[in-house]
Amino acid sequence: MLIIGEKLSIIAKRVREAMMKKDKGPIQEIATAQWKAGAGIIDANIGPAEDGGEDMMQWMVTTIQEVVPLPVCLDTTNASAIEAGLKVHNSEWGKALINSTSNDPERFPILELAAKYNSQVIGLTVGKGGLPADAEERCGIAAEIMARAMEYGVSLEDIYLDPLVLQIATTQDQAIKVVKAVRMFQELNDPPMKTVVGLSNISNGCPKALRPILNSYMLGLLMYEGLTAAIADPLEKEIMTTVKTIDVIMGNTLYAHSYLEM
Amino acid sequence: MAFTPTRETYSGKVYPVTVGTGDSAITFGGENVLPFNSFEGSTPNRPLVAFEIQDVPPSDWPENVQKPFAGVSDDPVKWAKYCQDELKAKAIALRLIGTHPDRENRSPEDAVKTVKDVLAAIHIPLIILGSNHAEKDSSVLIAAAEAAKDRNCIIGKAQEANYKTIAAAAMANNHKLIAMSELDINLSKQLNILITQMGFDKERVITDPMCSALGYGLEYTYSVMERIRLAALTQNDVTMQQPMLGDVGMYVWKIKETTASEADLPQWGASEERGIAWEAETATALLVAGAELLIMRHPRAVEAVEKIIEELI
Structure with a gap:
């Protein structure tokens, strides 16, 4: 089971401040702690990063890889920031992972980058038309992403399909549909497709004490269905x-x- | 159509372990494939076969395996030199069986003298084994490890009951360590974890899942070894990537098939050949299961096993 450490996110105040000040200390400390705890990839979420995203992503990737022998997950909607990050990514310990592409034409250039830099990419099973209703719709979108990826020259083994975990507090019926989608995704190819989820979204908006409980049980069910990464x-x-x-x-x-x- | 063998690739590999010093140092382990499947990856080192000797004359050994050492086995130094110089042994395993309270009950000081004398006489690597009495081994092996300081020996066996003292002694004196559990793969893993949690380098441990002789539970040893090796290679389990020991001689040379005389069981054939074959076959089975280090007694059984290794490697 691959854990992609999510702690380096611009949403966290301490991380955001360190990013703004280009202060390596907190970034490296958090990256190291996640590696020691068992993370296999470190996520670097710099947000939409419309201004100076390229610099920021390069700084994050090199800052992390200075102290942690792991690949980095490049997490932003800014494609040129992703490309900048891929240029400096050290793939000695594994390929970089891009977060993410989807079935939205605006996100197709991401596939081009994945092919160009031989990296892995998360395929979020949403399209232009909003959130998927059930597992079957997620599979339909997944199939389209896979076809698109092959068109761009991305190997199916480099794709992690993401069913999009939704909040249990607002859309309770989606939780089990996500679990089912993870099972169905794997049947779309032989060898089975890799799968990933943004786990903590399940407990987003829930009382703090409940969050670890919801996250853990959800993860247990997903692992039983063959989830590759979280x-x-x-x-x-x-x-x-x-x-x-x-x-x-x-x-x-x-x-x-x-x-x-x- | 030409035959193309299916190849497995493995995510893990076995740690290489080097014993001894200088030109006589030897490395075993280090492969990233199942035993002898070198076509799938790499097997950089041969399994190592060590000749077993002991600190007291082998009066408890069957006549057929005493005979090859007649004239030397009354003295561990002569015995060790004979194995090294005449039998071309690559390593010696000195079992301090005489320290067992139910045997001669030799003291740790006696053991120290034996270890020092043997080390002074040989240049090949030495494995120092206690009498397998958990309590006595603690004091004997601490003293022996110190006496052998910096000769890069293998000390054993650390068990659940005494691993702390023995591992500490091995660590303080720069030796490798045998970790033995009793035919239980989960306890074997647990012992490796406990030893490494003491700060002992996991790459200096040799796992002994406990041996048994052909016809006397060998299939249990075989199965545990095989599963340990699969965990090491297919699951990349870092707690299970140590080379494994088959302590063959002592288990083989006490069973009916190696001790019964021809007069009693004429239908079993020549007793000497029978014993040699039994030891060689048990050892070969364990090599195939994944053992990289064997401790054996009869020179002709060792010769047969070396030949098999030569052909399979």
């Missing part, structure tokens, strides 16, 4: 406990009494 907080103890425990139950790692400490 954008989540590896510093949240419940998340890594869930990942390790479900991996043990599913036979992906060998049990030992101290398995949680590994």
Whole structure:
């Protein structure tokens, strides 16, 4: 189970301030903590970054990779910032991951970048027409993204399909449809398509005490259905406990009494 | 149409372990494929076979395996030199069996003298084994590890009951460590975790999942070894990537098939050949299961196993 560490997001005050001041300290500290806790990729969310996005993304990628031997997930809607980040990304520890493309024509240039820089890309199963209603609609959009990707020369093995996790507090019926979509996505190709979710969105807007509980149980169900990766907080103890425990139950790692400490 | 073998690729690899010093140092392990499947990846080192000797004369060994060492086995130094110089042993495993409270009950000081004398006489790597008495081994192996300081030996065996002291002694004196659990893959992993949590480098551990002889539960050892190796290679489990030990000789040379005389069981054939074949076959099975280090007794069984390794590698 691959955890994409989500802590380096412009939404967080401490991260935003460090980004504005180009202060490497907090960025590197948070990146290192996520790596040590078990993250396999570090997400760098710089927001829409309309001004100076290129510089910002390059600074983030190099700042992170100075201290952490992991690939970076380039998270912004600004395509030229993504390209700037890809140019400096060190792929010694794995390919960069772009977050994200979708079935919206405005997001197609992202596929061109993924092909040009041989990186991986998240395919968010939404189109121009708004949010998908159910698992079947998500699969229809996924198939279109896959076809588009092949057209641009992106290998299907480099795509992570994202069913778009919605808030349980506002759209409760969507939660189980997302779980079902993760199962169905895998059947769209052989070898199975990779899948990813933005996990914490499930508990967005819920009381703080409930969030780790909702995130963990949702993750358990998704892992059972074969989820490849989750954008989540590896510093949240419940998340890594869930990942390790479900991996043990599913036979992906060998049990030992101290398995949680590994 | 030409036959193309299916190739598996693995995400993990076995740690290479180097023992001994100078020109006689030897490395085993290091492969990233299942045993002898070198066509799928790399097997940089041969499995290592060590000759077993002990600190007291081998009166408990069957006659057929005492015979090759007649005239030398009354003295561990002569015995070790004979294995090194005449039998061309690549490593020696010195079992301090005489320290067992139910045997000669030799003291840690006696063990120190034996270890020092043997080390002074040989240049090939040495494996220092206790008597497998968890409590006595703690004191004996601490003293032995210190006596062998910086000779890069293998010390063993650390078990659940005594791993802390033995691992600390191995760590303080720059040795490798054998971690033994009793035929339980989960406990084997657990012991490796506990040892590394003490600060012991995981790449200096050798796993002993506990041996058994052909006909006496070998399939359990085989299966545990195979599963450990699969966890190491397919799941990239860093707690299970140590080379594995098959402590073959002591398990083989006590069973009926290697001890019963021809007079008692004429239908079983020549007793000497029978014992040699039994040891060689048990060892070969464990090599195929994933063992990289074997401790064996009979020179002709070792010869047979070296030949098999040569052909398979």
